[in-house]
Amino acid sequence: MSLIERLGLRLLHNLDPERAHAVSIQALKLGLAPLHGRPMTSPQLTTEIGGIPLLNPIGLAAGYDKNAEALSPLSRAGFGFLEVGAATPRPQEGSGKPRLYRLPEDNAVINRFGFNNQGIDAITKRLCRTTTNIPRGLNLGANKDSQQRADDFGHVLTTASAHIDFATVNVSSPNTKSLRDLQSKDALEDLLGRVNSANETLNKKVPIFLKISPDLNETEIQDIADIALDVGLSAIICTNTTVDRDNLSSPHRNQSGGLSGRPLFEKSTRILAQMQSATKGQIDLIGVGGVSSGADAYEKIRAGASAVQLYSALIYGGLSLIPKITNDLHQILVADGFAKLNEAVGVSAEKWL
């Protein structure tokens, strides 16, 4: 990490966490944040998710750039792909503040934002005028007060479809009351059917991903896997934040909301391996949760992921983490004798079952 980045992070950590987030987005927009440039790539790092080729498997997870404000600088940070949002049909404020907590002793974060965003019309305008040289996806959400949440996802997809490479149905945020109920068998079948119908009407069909919670049991995972195969999902993202609070030491550990970062690593990796087993490797998986190093990314790949996303580690390690993770992952794959990333996918999934 450069001295400038170290000082920048120290400055941000002296601010209220939500303020620090806004300042970091501004810094990116103003060109003040040091950026790596083109994504690092190699034969070992290239991969594919739902038919989308990636130069490297390291992606930005949803929730950092909710309103697609910093797409262009973020596409020059070394990521192989980006996900913006969550976007809902209408703008919404989200939960009352404060609603974001740093847990530095645990390398973790708790948030209860509740889908605060400027709404899909404003977000689509930005997507429309920003080109990126790496694939970008949109995290689809539902308005809190919506009478028909299942239709919100189709509405957001339809509005932005011409400007995105994939869309993620997010039914796993713990911060919108009853949203996770949409993961249950009948509700999910109905929801994905509606999203697919909306997708069918588009000139350019969008690969649909599903993002799941780490707080599911094995039966629920198998149900989701069966539905995913049935409706032809392009990928599953494992996982969102958890409501678990095991083994934390930070003063903010009992704040309500979703926990992310290091303490989520094992739990989300187990869900990933279970999903790989439940789908019999027939759907591409993205591993998310607690990744902060090349070794972590490698572990997710060995557990079943064809690509990886991260967010919380950036709060502690800054954007220079991205080229470091990518470079370290390349070295590890070479050292372990893998000519291509996909040869390593799922090789130690058993260990997590």
Ligand SMILES: Cc1cc2nc3c(=O)[nH]c(=O)nc-3n(C[C@H](O)[C@H](O)[C@H](O)COP(=O)(O)O)c2cc1C
């Ligand atoms: C502040 C914050 C906001 C988030 N917002 C979203 C969101 O809008 N949609 C979503 O699918 N996930 C959201 N997430 C979850 C992340 O995308 C990711 O799944 C989770 O944080 C685990 O990864 P990490 O440990 O690398 O942070 C959010 C996470 C954080 C920390």
